Amino acid sequence: MGGVLNALGQKLAERWLTLLVLPGALFLATATAAATLGQAHALDPHRLTDRITHWIQAPAATTAGGQVVLLGAVLAASAAAGLMAQGLGVLVQRGTLAPDWETWPRPLRQGARARVAVRRTRWNAAAHRYRQQLDADARALARDGVRADRAARRAAHEAWRRLAAEEPARPTWSGDRIHAVSVRLARDHHLDLSVLWPHLWLVLPDTTRAEITTAEQALTRAVTLAGWAVLYAPLTVWWWPAAPLAAALVLTARYRIHTAVDTYAQLLEAAARLHVVDLAASLAIDHTGPVTPALGDALMQQLRPRTPLAAQHGGGRTER
Structure with a gap:
């Protein structure tokens, strides 16, 4: 058990270092260069090295205690920047998918x-x-x-x-790409993806769920990259070299978001079409052959929750 916990702790530490600290440290370095050089000396390496040398020679930075405190502050600030980028990435995802x-x-x-x-x-x-x-x-x-x-x-x-x-x-290509899956399943098989998906997920094979999870993680990384672009953008007010860096992050994030969304949408639709019969079997719905609108109607009738009023009077399920 101890070995498992140690391995888990090591993996979490690696993810914390990779996803938060290292990108955050790069952002802090860029912000420091922006504050030190400004627009007038944007590409003056001597000015930057002189200022860093001055900071290193400060009494607080030459003692062991001061170095520990400085390292802790840098790690904490880097992690905070990483968490902020992830939070902005969530907002970017909501705006990009626009459900x-x-x-x-x-x-x-x-x-x-x-x-x-x-x-x-x-x-x-x-x-x-x-x-x-x-x-x-x-x-x-x-x-x-x-x-x-x-x-x-x-x-x-x-x-x-x-x-x-x-x-x-929806107002974006990515939002419409995900929405297209719901449209196709409703049109072809009378399936409501929002109702179907939580139940279908529980009967999917492990390999299928792993593929979908990988696609979700790729989308999360892509929108987080867009979050970093949002953080870098204000630095251009003090230091113009931050502008091409922010622009490169925006273009890269846009490409990765489109790629991840397209992959995720394909996997959603494929999983629904391939495994909805398995879900029907789990619900004791008698069906053989490919997915049909009749099967979709039977599934939705059973999966949609009843309204409280309908439940009290033994009525049918809600319609959407």
Whole structure:
């Protein structure tokens, strides 16, 4: 038991050092350079080394006690910066996925609604262009008996799907990518993902749950990186070299968020389609063959909780 606890403690210490302290120490170093150099001496290494040398030679930094206190302060400040970045990452994730944008404060809600309208208009226009290309290819085949080159059709389809997998309902691509899973499952199989998922998770194989957890962790790391970008951005007021660093973090975080969201959405949909029959078997719902809308209706009827009033009168379950 002691060996297990020691291994667990070592792993937690490694994660604490990797996720909080090291990125936090880099942020503190950048903030120190920003405060020391300023805009006038932004790229003056001699000024920075002279100031650091002066600090090192201070009496408080030359004693063992002073060095311990200094090290503890740096570690604590680094960890605090890391926790702040993680907190900002949570806000970034909420804003990026925007599952509840219709409940945001009015100015944000109005901006999100306008963004949804713009994205929906662009999506419908791209869908129209794709349908026009399909019709043109069909007419060419009927007239000449020769199939048209697929390049134009594929380009139109890719431009359409790149905007959103389904008709936009959220202000961001990432939010719509997750929302598309719910739309498809409801349309194809009459499944409500928000009701289905907690029950389905309990019957998923360990390997599937591990893959989904890995995707969730990748998304968490990506939004935390965006949180670091938010922390670095104010440093540009005092030190302009922080601007390209913040910009690089934003671009990297954006790419990683898109990649992680796409992977996570694919895994959610695949897990639901592959294992919903297993959940039905666990609930003693008799079904053979692939997932059908009838099976989805039976599952939702059994999984949706009844309202208190319906329960008192023996009524049916709630409808959503």
